[in-house]
Every structure is written in structure tokens, then in C-alpha cells.
Amino acid sequence: MLDMKFLRQNPQAVADGLARRRFPFDLDAFLALEERRRETITEVERKKGQRNAASAEVAKIKRQGGDAAHVLAGLGALSEDIKALDEKTRDVDAAVTELLLGVPNIPHATTPDGANENDNVEIRRVGVPRALDFPAMEHQDVGTGLGGLDFERAAKLSGARFVVLRGGLARLERALAAFMLDTHTLGHGYTEVATPYIVNAESLTGTGQLPKFAEDLFKLDGQAAYLIPTAEVPVTNLHRGEVLPEAALPLAYTCHTQCFRSEAGSYGKDTKGLIRLHQFGKVELVRLVHPDTSYQELEVLTGHAEAILQALGLPYRVVALCAGDLGFSSAKTYDLEVWLPGQDKYREISSCSNFEDFQARRADIRFKPEGGKKTALVHTLNGSGLAIGRTMAAILENYVRKDGSVVVPPVLVPFMGGTEVLEPEGPGRPERKGA
Template sequence: MLDLKFIRKNLDVVRESVARRRAKVDVDAFTGLDERRRALIAEAEVLKAERNTVSKDIGKRKKAGEDAADLVSRMGEVGDRIKSLDEELRQVDAEVRDWLESVPNIPHESVVDGNDDADNPEVFRWGAKPEFDFTPKEHYELGANLDGLDFERGAKLAGSRFVVYRGWAARLERALASFMLDVQTLEHGYKEIMPPVIVNTETMTATGQLPKFAEDLFKLEGTDYYLIPTAEVPVTNLHREETIAEDELPLKYTAWTPCFRSEAGSYGKDTKGLIRMHQFQKVEMVRFEKPEDSFAALEEMREHAENILKKLGLHYRVVTLCTGDLGFSATKTYDLEVWLPGQDKFREISSCSNCMDFQARRGGIRFKRKGAKKAELVHTLNGSGLAVGRTLVAVLENYQQADGSIVIPEVLRPYMGGLEVLKSE
């Protein structure tokens, strides 16, 4: 959420930001709401001042034995009007809050203008495309042939965009997650968290999923509970309405959780395979930083995500998201895209974002510098380290052999009990 005082002083900046993002926000509506709010407050203050003055006059008349009926009548009218103004002010405040919650974060000055992912500039590329002397298959065919990915039973149990992992595939998914957690905790200093995967409305609102993206979420019927779309949601909310001591920063967390997304608006996209599932697993990184450190932390977080891909020997590239593709809460985002030979294209496998104080303001997450009188909002960052299912996809497609077997990357073999090759028995 943007700062209300900042918006009042910089409405043109907000208007430009909304336009650059191609967002559907009526910026001028704020002016009308804010003017109405100020008018209500001003009238109420005048009436409350009158009430205070006249109340004293009533007391004086009664003390002197004089009739005060006219003043009492007037105060009845004033009281009713103040009550009406207070109620109207509550309604306007709610409308202002709703409007504020609909406004996306302002893009960082380094973010380029663009309409969608086609306009995202590439900033880095690592490794080389694997070469095959055969036509590489897509992961869902490889997984089915090796009896590891069962989409038919997934559909029977839950519906489309679900899968059952069997045998080696279940173990490989677990191995990838364990490997990622070990790298992030042991090498990069993140503290592992195992949060709830069901959260309430307040938690979803603080990180920006609600109210704007309600249709993308799974809500538990008849409750105030939602299934999380990413561990960013509960982990960022660990410190909601808290003030962190300066010497505790930075805070670096990582969590491996299932994630649930309705994939609203993705009808017809990636209907085969693991790329776009309703339920998937992800290892997430979340950081709380002092404002002056957050952009350096973004670069470091990106490196930590890239490190996983490098250790797995997977060809990838890094792009920065343009204004039209930037997430609602982010001011700047890097996407890591891994090469998938079966699809003959790069596909996103991680997003690393700096939200600055946008989420912290919504969630009341502050820190206090030594000797300072007032607390400040922290900057929050989040990044996939990595999406586990998509990493499994990348391993299958990049390490496939002509006979349909899959060579297991060396770094994963200790997690697979020393197994080197997945093959038909």
C-alpha cells in the first residue's frame, strides 16, 4: 500500500505509475474521496467545538437558574449531525481504504516500460543449451513412460491440473526440495520456517493477495481461511504488527510448502504437464531489510536462486519484468527462466522481487534504529528458490537420454540414495 500523504503530494506520480503499469485504477476518484473526507472532518470539528462551548453555556444558565431549553435543543440537533457526519466519515474512510488497496506499487526507476512478458529485457544468461542427437521429449511424456507422473489418477482424485507423483518422481521432488533448503540454509544463511498453509483474510491482505486477487485463491467454504498461493504470504506475515530491533536485521527466511492457485484466466494454457498446476511445491525465500539495503539484498537473493540452477547444471537466463508485467506488490522483479528442450523455450522458474515498504505498510511491519524515537517501515523481499515442480521438469527434459532414461544430476544423488539414472525396469 502506498502512503496516503505521499499520494496527496504526488498524485501525478501515482497517475503516471498506474499508466505505466497498464493498471485499471481511477486515480481521479481519490481526489473526490479525499476532498469529501476533509470536508466531513472540517464540519464535524466545527460542530464539536460549538458543542463544547454551548455545553458550558448550558451549565452557566442552569447554575444561574435560567432557562436553557433552546441551547439543549440546539445541542440535540448538533449531536445528531455529528453522529451522521461520523458515520459518513467511516464510510468514506472505508472507500479510501478500498481505493488504496487497489493501487499497485510504483515501479522502480530502473524498470522499463512495456505491455507484457514479451517486453521483458534479458540481463543475463548462464550455461549452454544441451545438445541431443534425437528429438527431446517433453517432461510429461518422459514421466509417464517411466511410471512416475500419473495425470489420469490425479484427475480422478481432484480434477484437471493435478498429478500423482509415483515412486522415483515422488522421491525426486522431495530430493529437490531438500537440496534447495540445504543450499539456502547452510550456504546462504536463511532460517528454515514451516508455516501454516491455511491463512486468514488479514494475512492475505497484508501481502497484497486480497482484495484484488480473490479469484486466484482457493477459499475454504464457510470460513475466513484461504489456501496459500505461496509461502511468501505466511512468512512475510510472521512479523505483522511488530517492531523489529535494528540489530536483528536483516531477517532471512526460507520455507518449503505446497502452494495452491486457481489459475484464473489461464484457461487453455499449459494444460499438459506440471507447468501450471492448482497444487505445487515451492521453496521460498523472504527477507526483511532496512530501506537502504533492500536493492543490494534483491541482487543477492537473485544470486541465491541462480545458485540452485548452476549447481544443477541447467541453462537459464534472467529477465527484468517491464511495467506491464510487474506484480502488484513489487517495485522491481527479476525472473529466472530455465531452458526446457522438450518445449524448445525458456520458462519461468523463479521470481525475485523487492516490494520496498508496500507490504510492510499494509501489515504494520516496522523496525527501530538505535537511538531513534520513531520506528520505520521495513522493506520486504521475496523470491522462489525454486519452484520445485518446474525444477523437476527442467531436470527431466535436460538430462533425458535417447533410450528414455534420465541421468540424475550429481548434486541430487546423495538425496536419491546414490541413484544415478532413472530408467524403465
């Protein structure tokens, strides 16, 4: 949520920042609420002054042995007026909070201008796409040919946009999760956590999914509880309502979960394959950091996600999202886009974002500076490290051979029990332990 104090002092600057991301902030509505709030507070203070004066008069009359009944009657009426005005102030504050819960973060000054994904800015490319001597294949065709992707039975079990993995591809998913977690914990210093897949509304409000994006969530029937759309939600909220010592920062967590998204509004997009499923695995990276270092930390986090792609030998590019394409809570985001030869394009595989204090304000995550008396809000960052289904899609398309078999990236071979090549499964066609 935006800083209320900053908004009150700089309403036009906030409106201008939100205009960069094409968000129609109703500045007039906010200013009208603020005027009501100021008027109500002024009236409350006036009434309290009258009450204090009346109380003093009652005390004086009683000391003199007089009858203060007429003053007490007025005092009671003042107290009722103040109670009603306090309630009115709470109503205005609630209306302001409701308004701001639907307002996105302000883009950082280094976030490029632009209206949509067509205006995003490529920062760098890493790796060279493989030159194929056969027609490129899309991952769903490669995986189906291996006998490892079963969308028909998944549809029978759960409906569209689910998949059953089997054999070598089921093991590949497990291997990818283990490899990513080991890389981030042993190589990058993250603490691994395992969190619930069901969270309450407070957690989703803390990270910005509620109330604005309720339709994108799977809600449990009859309960104020939801399946997580990403591990960002439970991991960031681990410290909701806490005050951390400054020396504890930065805190770095990694977490492997299944993620659940309704994909509302995405009908007709990426209906084939592993790109846009209702349920998918992901390894998440979350960092809670000091505000003074959050943009250096964003580069660090992005580098950690890139390290997975580099280790897997997958060509990719880094793109800075323009203001109009930013996620709701983000002030700055880098997308990592992996090369998919079957689609002849780069596709998003990770978004690495700095939310500054936007989430921390909603979730009340603070730290106490050493030697200081006042607490301050942390800055929160997260990114996929990586989305497992999309990583698997990239491996299938980049490592497929002309005969339909798939070479396992060397760094994954130890996690695959020594299997170096995935071949179509069936009678007499076992996985091979050698190219």
C-alpha cells in the same frame, strides 16, 4: 497498499507511475473522495468548535446560578451532528481504502517500460544449453516413460492439472526440497519455517492476493479461510502487526510448502505436464529488510535463487520484468527462466521481487530505528528458491539420455540415496546406482 500521504500530496505522480504499468487509476474518483473527506473533516472541526463554545457557556451559566437548558438542548444537537459527521468520515475513509486495495504498486524507476512480457529485458544468461544428438523430449513424455508421472490416476483422484509422482520421481521431488532447504539455510543463512497451508483473509490481504485476486484462490466452503497460493503469504504475515527492532533486520526465512492455485483464466495454457498445476511444491525465500538496503537485498535474494540453478547445472537467464508485466504488489521483479530443450524455450522458474513497503503497509509490519521514537515500515521481498515441479521438469528435459533414462544431477545424488540414474521402472528395471 500505496502510501496515502504520498498519494494525497502527489496524486498526478502516482497516476503517472501507474500508467507505466497500464493500470487505469481513476484519479478523478480518488480526488472526489478526498474532497468529500476534507469537507467532512472541516465541518466536524467547525461543529466541535461550536460544541466547545457551548460547553463553556453552560459552565459559565451554571457558575452564575442560571438556567442552561436552552444551551444544553443545542449542545445535544451538536453532539448528534458530530456523531453523524464522524460516521460519514469513516465511510469516506473506508471507500478510499477499498479503492486503494485494488490499486497495484508503483514501478521502481529502474523497472523497464513496456506493456507485456514481450517488452521484458534480458539481463544475463548463465550456462550453455546441451547439444543433443537425438530429438529433444518434453518432460511429461520423459517422466511418463520412466513410470514416474501419472496424470490419469491423478485426474481420477482430483481432476485435471494434478499429478501423482511415483518411484524415482517421487523421491526426486523430496530430494529437491531437501537440497534447496539445506542450501538456503546452511549456505545462505535463512531460517527454515514450517507454516500452515490454510490462512485467513487478513493474511491474503496483507500480501495483496485479496481482495483483487479472489478467483485465483481455493476458498474453504463456508469459511473465511483459504489454501495458500504460495508460502509468501504465511511467511510474510508471521510478523503482521508487529514492531521489530532495527537490529533484527534483515530477517530471512525459507519455507517448503505445497501451493494451491485455481489458475483462473489460464484455460488452454500449459495443460500438459508440470508447468501449471493446481497443486505444486515450492521452496520460498522471504526477506524483511531495512528500506535503505532493499534493492541491494533484491540482488542478494536473486543470487540465492540462481545458486540453486547453478548447482543443478541448469542453463537459465535473468529477465527484468517491464512495468506492464509486474505482479500486483511488486515495484521491481527479476524472473529466472530455465532452459527447457523439449519446448525449445526458456520458462519462468522463479520470480524475485521487491515490494518496498506496499505489503508492509497492508500487513502493518514495522521496525523501530535505533535511537528514534517513530516506527517505520519494513520493505518485504520474496522469490521462489525454487518451484520444485518446474525444476523437476527442467532436470528431466536437460538430463534425459537417448534411451529415456535420466542422469541425476551430482548435487542431488546424496539426497537420492546414491542413485545416479533414473530408468524406466518395472520388472527387472530397478533404479541404478551408477551411470
